[in-house]
Amino acid sequence: MSRLITRRKLISSIGAGGAGVMLSGCDQLGSSEAFGEKFLSYGNWLSYRVHRLIGASSMAREYSPSEMSPNFRTNGSTEPLSGEYQQFAANSFSDWQLKVDGRVRAHRSFSLAELQAMPARSQITRHDCVEGWSAIGKWTGVPLSKVLDEAGLLPDARFIVFHCADNIGLSTYYESIDLVDAFHPQTILAYGMNDAALPVGHGAPIRLRVERQLGYKQAKFIMRIEAVASLSEVGLGKGGYWEDSAGYDWYAGI
Amino acid sequence: MTDVTDSQPGSAEAPRESIRRHRLSTRLWHWGNVVVLFVMLMSGLMIFNAHPRLYWGKYGANFDHAWLEIGAGRNEAGSRAGFLRIGDMTIETTGILGMSRDRNGQLSAIAFPGWATIPSTYDLALSRRWHLTFAWFFALGILIYLLVSLANRHLWRDIVPTAREMRPASLWETIRHHAMLRLPKGEAARNYNVLQKISYLVVLAFLIPLMVLTGLTMSPAMDASWPWLLDLFGGRQSARSIHFIVAALLVSFIVVHLLMVLLAGPVNEIRSMITGRYRLPKEKGQ
Known part of the structure; x- marks a missing residue:
């Protein structure tokens, strides 16, 4: 075989034809059970383990007021449409109650005023959306750990689930975090944003701030907090709305 | 395979011999x-398609100024068009960037076209799984390769240019020869030439580590564990911009690298990267 033909073959194999075959191959791999579901989830799993190993108690950076975004965009659902929520909002959430249940010693519920009377924390942090954008804002709220301590977790509780008022697609929004993040000092139930009451667009009356993870973990319009032993008890089993419906990873620290 | 092919070993004219060029570690990597x-x-x-805008600084979202944007809108003629904007300069890029034909031949708004992305239709969750697993x-690949190359002295022996090679006159001569496509032959091809050394060194010691570090800076958990990452790059959005720029530089390296392989003799070059053995190219008049 002459060298010319070898060369020509080589060029064509790295040309458009070859690339097309490789690409559709990647699409097939990505949608396969063994590769797309299993193999491609190892990177996230490994990142989760390593992050917990090297920095379980590390603090997210806090910024100064001059570093804040001039205009903090909203994202996801910006107003729950249910009659119940609309009623709460009409009364400035004065008759809204946060329920805390699941694997806890005592089922509890807290009014907004009760949450606001608990020890508060303010932090100026960066919100990173999974899409790539970032915004810096100030959040004020009660540390989640204080609320969980009031209810008292049972020994088999492993995850904290947030049930939200916004209806997105076929179900209401829900998210979950592990106990390392739940008891992290910067993990708060925020009722204030940028020195004002948390606006509806950003999740009134309270939203979660879990500062070492991406935006889709920051559940808005929280109605109920549930402690569970396993994520299989939540939704379709992957721990969150986007995890169950679109294949996003449960751990969003990366 | 024989070591000496076209001429006698030790003959006065440069012999066209086959040398050991690439170590196993280099070939595997x-x-x-x-x-x-x-x-x-x-x-x-x-x-990138999920938010095709780049910013400088600590934050950056839709209300903030993006220094680069790929999008879709209407052109001056009033028809739907894709565009690339860098600073104040806007170029219409319909068909490639901003707006391209999907699998059904429909013109649809997407920053990079399906033939350039994994997967080929919009899926941020799946592309993240690919990216963050292969990451x-x-x-680890670059980390292990750099450690091995330090240990076996590959970096010092073959990659870091000598002071002599870096003298302006010698550098200029090599650049001139490359510009005339007169690539090193015979004995001169035994080692990497200075332009090869500089480009491999920049890629190995600078661009790929930069790619990894700016990638880590986009992780909010890594930023908490290693806050110096944010200071090093001037914020998460700056790191995201640098990540994109360095990726473009790596693509241009790959293009030039493939071109040079074709020019230098693809069979010999590719074989050497598979078997490790490289035949010194014949000098003119041999």
Whole structure:
């Protein structure tokens, strides 16, 4: 075989034809059970383990007021449409109650005023959306750990689930975090944003701030907090709305 | 395979011998990277598609000024068009960037076209799974390769240019020869020439580590553990911009690298990266 033909073959194999075959191959791999579901989830799993190993108690950076975004965009659902929520909002959430249940010693519920009377924390942090954008804002709220301590977790509780008022697609929004993040000092139930009451667009009356993870973990319009032993008890089993419906990873620290 | 082919060993004229060029570690890393870089670049473009705007600084979102944007809108003629904007300069890029034909031939708004992304239709979740799994091979690959190359002195012996090679006159001569496509032959081809050394050194010691570190800076958990990452790059959005720029530089390296392989003799070059043995190219008049 002459060298010319070898060369020509080589060029064509790295040309458009070859690339097309490789690409559709990647699409097939990505949608396969063994590769797309299993193999491609190892990177996230490994990142989760390593992050917990090297920095379980590390603090997210806090910024100064001059570093804040001039205009903090909203994202996801910006107003729950249910009659119940609309009623709460009409009364400035004065008759809204946060329920805390699941694997806890005592089922509890807290009014907004009760949450606001608990020890508060303010932090100026960066919100990173999974899409790539970032915004810096100030959040004020009660540390989640204080609320969980009031209810008292049972020994088999492993995850904290947030049930939200916004209806997105076929179900209401829900998210979950592990106990390392739940008891992290910067993990708060925020009722204030940028020195004002948390606006509806950003999740009134309270939203979660879990500062070492991406935006889709920051559940808005929280109605109920549930402690569970396993994520299989939540939704379709992957721990969150986007995890169950679109294949996003449960751990969003990366 | 024979070591000496076209001429007698030790003859006065430069013998066209076959030399050991690439160590096993280099060959493994090279071919591993062919796969890993292919996946990283194309899944990265799909991730970029989720928010095709780049910013400088600590924050950056839709209300903030983007220094680069790929989007879709209407052109002056009033028809739907894709565009690339860098600073104040806007170029219409319909068909490639901003707006391209999907699988059904429909013109649809997407920053990078399906033939350049993994997967080929919009799926941020899946492209992240590809990217963040292969990132481990990419990051551990360069770390192990750099450590091995330090230990076996590959870096000092073959990659770091000598002071002599870096003298302006010698550098200029090599540049001139490359510009005239007169690539080193015979004995001169025994080692990497200074332009090869500089480009490999920049890629190995600068661009790929930069890619990994700016990638880590986009992780909010890593920023908490290693806050110096944010200071090093001037914020998460700056790191994201640098990540994109360095990716573009790596693509241009790959293009030039492939071109040079074709010019230098693809069979000999590719064989050397598979078997490790390289035949010194014949000098003129031999």
